[in-house]
Amino acid sequence: MINKKFIFILVFIILFPFSISCSKFKILNFRIYNLYEYEGDIKPAGHDWLKGKKIFVDPGHGGKGTSDRFRIGPGGITEEEVNLRVGMILGDMLEKAGALVYYSREKDEDIPLRDRVDMVNDFQPDLLISLHHDGSPRPMDNVNHPSVLIWGNRKVNPMSFAFAELLLDEFNKLMDAKGAVISDFSVYKETGTMILRETRYTCPGAIGEAGFFSDEQHAKRLNDIHYNQAEAEAYFIAVSRFIERGLPKAEVLISSQPDNSSYLYNLIKDADPVIALKVNSGLERAGIIKESVNAALDGVPVKCRAAADDLYFIDYGKRLYPGGHSIKFSFKNQRNQSSMIYSAGFTIEIKKGDYDRLISEGIKFLNTKVKQKEGLKMLLSAYSMGLTDPDAGRVIWNIAKGFNLIADKVNSDYYYAKLYHFYPQSKYAKNLEGRFKGYRFPVEYNGKSLKVIFEPDLKDQSRK
Ligand SMILES: [Zn+2]
Secondary structure, eight states: OOOHHHHHHHHHHHHHHHHSOTTOOEETTEESOOTTOOOSSOOGGGOGGGTTOEEEEEEOOOSOTTTOGGGBOGGGOBHHHHHHHHHHHHHHHHHHTTOEEEESOSSSOOOOHHHHHHHHHHHOOSEEEEEEEEOOSOGGGOOOOOEEEESSOTTTOHHHHHHHHHHHHHHHHHSSSOOEEEEGGGTSTTTOOHHHHTTTTTOOEEEEEEEETTSHHHHHHHTOHHHHHHHHHHHHHHHHHHHHTOOOEEEEEESSOOBOSSSSTTEESOSSOOEEEEEEOSOSSOOBOGGGOEEEETTEEEEEEEEETTEEEEEOOSOOOSEEEEEEEEOBBTTOOBOOOEEEEEEEOOOTTHHHHHHHHHHHHHTSGGGHHHHHHHHHHHHHHOTTOTTHHHHHHHHHHHHHHTTOHHHHHHHHHHHHHHOTTOHHHHTTTTTTTTOOOOOOOOOEEOOEEEOTTHHHHHHO
């Protein structure tokens, strides 16, 4: 006969893991049983294209459920526990589909935002998803709708916007009230949210706000594990549809060896290098849309010549002027998926007298109609070498004028405002008194920075 006391102990050992809070499923540091296992109707393994893709899952907040009264809803539900449940179920689905998932947290703990940012930038995911639920200061009005936040705006952040639209679609199907994709500048003006801002050059990302935990009816739903599964499904479908469209990637090739032995970045001796964009649609059977390749050199649009389906030469004119340069570009694949905006920088060798020559010739060209664009390019090159020159105001004044002449009002205003705000003692700034008071700098997005890769055969290829 078995001793009664023994049975009690046995039952206790079996039940103990389940008697503690849902979120603490990792006991003695190994997974006894995944309480967040997905058990719904979707078959993740059928979503083949997710295999090997890197997804960062960030369940918002954590570890402050009892003290953070802004995140406690009716009945004592906390935003952070719901975020965790949905995030873990989503992660389980993605893992079952073969994706590589990195979680910012897998239990109820307080992870500083800075650490989450570092995790994303170390992991280099294909997509970042931050899971949240909203709270309203007027819960008595039954405020409850979804929203999806992206950093900046859709123009500078097209890839995040595309994902956000897909996610919102799924939220809209799940909930009664329809929501919107919103810039995180609407919440934190001037900066946006830290998690999206500090990872914006790494990968596309969005914050999902799947309804309001402050709403009584919704709080009840959020307490139900089946509803949490449905929400995880919404995220999963959005991720899957996004990745199925392909993830475009690119490289920047150059025919001259970039030299980093001096303090100048990627110094190139050849003032007439062949620069090419090597693009990858991220699709197995389709390429990119030829007409969608959009490139600018130092902010001035440049044409691209297709040398092959995946190779585009940058047509910058006869030669590059001495000084620092940056290429910025983006494109779309044939499933209309936009790439991130990319950038790459390098320096063309600077010789004695170049700076003064570029300024005087640049200003002269600016006043000659046929050479306006050339003059603008010369002045931009000069400015890259003389940011703190006491006389820089004159260069910037002429750059602003140059952009105006090529009908680029946004860049023109940007340089005028820069002159007014950053070079206050310049006599040119005085001309602008009043005109740029209260001017807000547009959202600056430098693009995901790419290495410049030396490709010696490029010159021969470009002659073909
Ligand atoms: Zn939140």
